[in-house]
Amino acid sequence: MNFDNLRLDHIGIRVTDLATAEAFYARLGFVRDPEEYAPAVRACGLVHPTGLRIHLIHNGEAASDGNVLLDVPVKRPGYTHAAFIVDSMDELVEWLARENIAISEGPVTMGHGRRNVCFIRDPDLNVLEFNELLAPHS
Template identity: 30%
Template sequence: MTIQRMDHVGIVVEDLAAAVAFFVELGLVMEGETQVEGRWVDRVVGLPGVRADLAMLRTPDGHGRVELSRFRAPASPAGARHAPPNAPGLRHLTFVVGGIEELLGRLRSHGVELVGAVEQYEDGYRLCYVRGPEGIIVELAEQPE
């Protein structure tokens, strides 16, 4: 059997409202929010006493989704919240956007920081990384017109 499709990317956050607002500003569309708890989720996650709030967002084309999770229990382990872009683990999500400069202006008004600079990659995309809430790094890629 082969993979049929990628369903979604999951990201654990501490401030669900700020993370949702960030992804909505990027252009994702809220599909829904829910709360999960109980033995089934404890078994899936491998932690006892899970209580979590979830938000599912989708890309405008309907082909990609991001699941944001805020765990109310159990407590998260202590550690670095803002890992550098080269830290092992989920490094970034990439979205193709139109009007990268205008989008950056809107995102900055929400406290989003440009990680490096907007750069041209050969004859193709203009690229940049932004750091949003929770230290989430998103790569924005603008195709040439």
């Protein structure tokens, strides 16, 4: 098997309420893909104008102790966040403030030419990271 052309198809995000989650991700530019809405399996595909796809898996139960992978003392294995690239971290920070979306960490400049603002959380406390790719030093 050759994995040279491996690409990401979508990110699955478990949520408790489809309407609430869909409204949140719509603020980020995602819209429902009617061909990827499967009520029988409680999955709803959303697509962004860039072609990025997420699937909202709406079978979650709210946890009183926060995000089960990140907010509890015992750190269990699992996917902890999705990371996205934006053109301008400053514009993102301003937009988040206007939208009353709290930044849970950052912005900070990281190694490897990335400036991370995120992390933010969706209504179900799923973590989203945003990166601005910085120009290499000359």
